[in-house]
Amino acid sequence: xxxxxxxxxxxxxxxxxxxxxxxxxxxxxxxxxxxxxxxxxxxxxxxxxxxxxxxxxxxxxxxxxxxxxxxxxxxxxxxxxxxxxxxxxxxxxxxxxxxxxxxxxxxxxxxxxxxxxxxxxxxxxxxxxxxxxxxxxxxxxxxxxxxxxxxxxxxxxxxxxxxxxxxxxxxxxxxxxxxxxxxxxxxxxxxxxxxxxxxxxxxxxxxxxxxxxxxxxxxxxxxxxx
Amino acid sequence: xxxxxxxxxxxxxxxxxxxxxxxxxxxxxxxxxxxxxxxxxxxxxxxxxxxxxxxxxxxxxxxxxxxxxxxxxxxxxxxxxxxxxxxxxxxxxxxxxxxxxxxxxxxxxxxxxxxxxxxxxxxxxxxxxxxxxxxxxxxxxxxxxxxxxxxxxxxxxxxxxxxxxxxxxxxxxxxxxxxxxxxxxxxxxxxxxxxxxxxxxxxxxxxxxxxxxxxxxxxxxxxxxx
DNA sequence: TCTGGACTATATCAATTGATACAGTCGAGC
DNA sequence: GCTCGACTGTATCAATTGATATAGTCCAGA
Numbered sequence: 379x380x381x382x383x384x385x386x387x388x389x390x391x392x393x394x395x396x397x398x399x400x401x402x403x404x405x406x407x408x409x410x411x412x413x414x415x416x417x418x419x420x421x422x423x424x425x426x427x428x429x430x431x432x433x434x435x436x437x438x439x440x441x442x443x444x445x446x447x448x449x450x451x452x453x454x455x456x457x458x459x460x461x462x463x464x465x466x467x468x469x470x471x472x473x474x475x476x477x478x479x480x481x482x483x484x485x486x487x488x489x490x491x492x493x494x495x496x497x498x499x500x501x502x503x504x505x506x507x508x509x510x511x512x513x514x515x516x517x518x519x520x521x522x523x524x525x526x527x528x529x530x531x532x533x534x535x536x537x538x539x540x541x542x543x544x545x546x547x548x549x550x551x552x553x554x555x556x557x558x559x560x561x562x563x564x565x566x567x568x569x570x571x572x573x574x575x576x577x578x579x580x581x582x583x584x585x586x587x588x589x590x591x592x593x594x595x596x597x598x599x600x601x602x603x604x
Numbered sequence: 605x606x607x608x609x610x611x612x613x614x615x616x617x618x619x620x621x622x623x624x625x626x627x628x629x630x631x632x633x634x635x636x637x638x639x640x641x642x643x644x645x646x647x648x649x650x651x652x653x654x655x656x657x658x659x660x661x662x663x664x665x666x667x668x669x670x671x672x673x674x675x676x677x678x679x680x681x682x683x684x685x686x687x688x689x690x691x692x693x694x695x696x697x698x699x700x701x702x703x704x705x706x707x708x709x710x711x712x713x714x715x716x717x718x719x720x721x722x723x724x725x726x727x728x729x730x731x732x733x734x735x736x737x738x739x740x741x742x743x744x745x746x747x748x749x750x751x752x753x754x755x756x757x758x759x760x761x762x763x764x765x766x767x768x769x770x771x772x773x774x775x776x777x778x779x780x781x782x783x784x785x786x787x788x789x790x791x792x793x794x795x796x797x798x799x800x801x802x803x804x805x806x807x808x809x810x811x812x813x814x815x816x817x818x819x820x821x822x823x824x825x826x827x828x829x830x
Numbered sequence: 831t832c833t834g835g836a837c838t839a840t841a842t843c844a845a846t847t848g849a850t851a852c853a854g855t856c857g858a859g860c
Numbered sequence: 861g862c863t864c865g866a867c868t869g870t871a872t873c874a875a876t877t878g879a880t881a882t883a884g885t886c887c888a889g890a
Contacts, residue, residue, distance in 0.1 A: 400837080400838095400880080415644070416642055416644070416645065418641070418642070418644060418645035419642065419644035419645060420879075421876080421877060422879085423876090423877070423878090423880060426818070431838080432838065432839060432840085433839095433878085433880090434839080434840095434880070434881095435837080435838070435839095436878090436879095437879065437880070438837075438838085439834095439880090441877075442711040443877095443878065443879090445831075453861085488802075493872085495869075508741075511741075511796075511797075512741075513799050514796070514799065514800050515734075515737075515738075515796050515797070515799075517799050521799070525800060525803065529800050529804070530803075530804060533800075533804045534804075534811050546804065552817065553817075553821060553824075554803070555805055555816060556805075556821040557821060557824075557825075559793045559801055559804070559805075560790035560791070560793055560821065560822070561790070562793075563789060563790050563791075563792055563793035563797060563801075564785075564786035564787070564790040565786070566789055566792070567785045567786055567787075567788075567789035570737075570740070570741050570796065571737075571740050571741070571785075571789060572741050573740065573741075573747070574740050574751060574755050574759075575785055575789075577751065577756075578755070578756060578759045578781070578785070579778070579781055579782075579785075580759075591778065591779075591782070592782060595779060595783060595786065596786070598779075598783075598785065599783075599825075599828075602825075602828035602829075603828075626867080626868095646849060647846080647847060647848085648847075648849085649846090649847070649848090657868080658868065658869060658870085659848085659849080659850090659869095660849085660850070660851095660868075660869080660870095661867080661868070661869095662848090662849095663848090663849065664866095664867075664868085668848075668849070669847095669848065669849090754834070
């Protein structure tokens with residue numbers, strides 16, 4: 379809203395040019411639209427209107443619909459990494475050395491709890507998640523990138539922790555991999571399948587208390603591993 | 605391919621009129637297209653071509669794209685019910701009387717095992733599942749119908765069985781409901797998230813042996829309940 | 831103040847797509 | 861063989877939609 383319209387790199391981080399602001403608004407609107415309707419069904423006109431810009435602005439900033447989609451995926455991967463960073467690095471460091479089963483379980487709870495917060499939160503993260511999960515099923519143009527940057531590292535980490543929780547010392551067994559996958563997938567009950575899950579729980583929304591109880595349920599499952 | 609072009613009710617079940625055959629082909633093609641691309645992205649032309657009919661035939665038989673979509677949903681619900689019928693009725697009957705925790709676990713394994721077979725099989729059922737799960741996330745025009753006919757009964761049954769497995773006597777607790785939801789959702793690792801799951805397991809496809817091992821992993825989780 | 835580039839607004843194109851008008855074909859029964 | 865209704869083929873419409881050509885506006889720096 380202020381300052382120069384230049385393209386010069388912003389070392390500041392606070393001052394953003396008018397163009398940067400528009401770019402940001404478009405990105406947000408696009409993430410929301412793609413998350414809600416998918417790549418094909420989301421229209422550039424809707425996105426432009428929601429972002430308060432006109433149609434050619436999308437081409438100007440992102441080259442076109444597909445470029446915008448990929449930019450969304452990239453942004454989402456980076457934001458996800460930022461939000462998951464703390465518990466993930468802690469767990470990864472712990473995995474370097476010998477790790478007892480109880481300690482592994484503790485890290486698992488931290489990592490999956492943080493993930494649950496992302497998956498179920500109705501803030502920005504809910505939108506990112508919907509986007510990512512849609513891409514996971516559709517195998518769209520951003521699949522490889524999201525797989526490499528998000529899913530594969532997450533699954534690997536979870537698998538390693540599950541293996542330790544099961545008392546496996548070295549390379550994780552197939553059983554550990556499967557347990558990690560169903561564990562992670564189970565979290566999506568309240569993101570992908572949220573309408574169904576809420577209705578069957580008799581809930582109209584997810585408040586903090588309910589979220590805590592869901593996390594507790596996940597913790598129980600983690601305690602049952604091994 | 606044979607017989608009369610009449611609309612008279614077919615009591616036979618084997619003889620189908622030319623129209624019935626076309627209707628069937630359209631339905632199959634539509635389920636596949638909708639499952640793969642979603643309602644909006646699937647085009648009537650693609651469906652017509654895949655079914656070997658021309659465009660107006662869709663309107664003739666189903667009124668239009670939305671009518672076709674709803675017909676698909678209805679067909680899917682009925683086929684699902686047929687395939688799940690045996691273990692579901694057995695479990696439902698068992699729930700009428702007192703049910704020990706081990707017995708409840710046995711029924712749970714039967715019901716969820718059958719469901720897993722549906723969710724992960726690459727036959728027709730895989731297509732139905734993709735359709736249903738897409739509708740679950742999108743809340744499209746068939747949501748209410750699928751919820752009432754498929755998901756709600758399935759969740760209720762699973763919840764009741766989980767509650768018994770946890771030693772709860774009467775009305776299922778919230779914890780039991782949550783466990784049932786994550787249990788069912790965990791199954792979708794190899795349906796919705798199949799591309800990701802396969803890649804992270806290092807598998808290129810799901811053969812019988814792998815499916816059995818997945819079912820075993822689920823059985824382990826069921827044994828860990830309570 | 832005036833110039834150049836960053837950014838925006840209007841208008842429009844071409845492709846896609848759901849729908850449909852309308853004329854045809856096919857086969858069974860009279 | 862004639863008729864009627866079930867079913868199919870051709871052609872086309874109108875709306876949507878991604879893209880873009882073109883002319884403008886705005887602002888900083890010289």
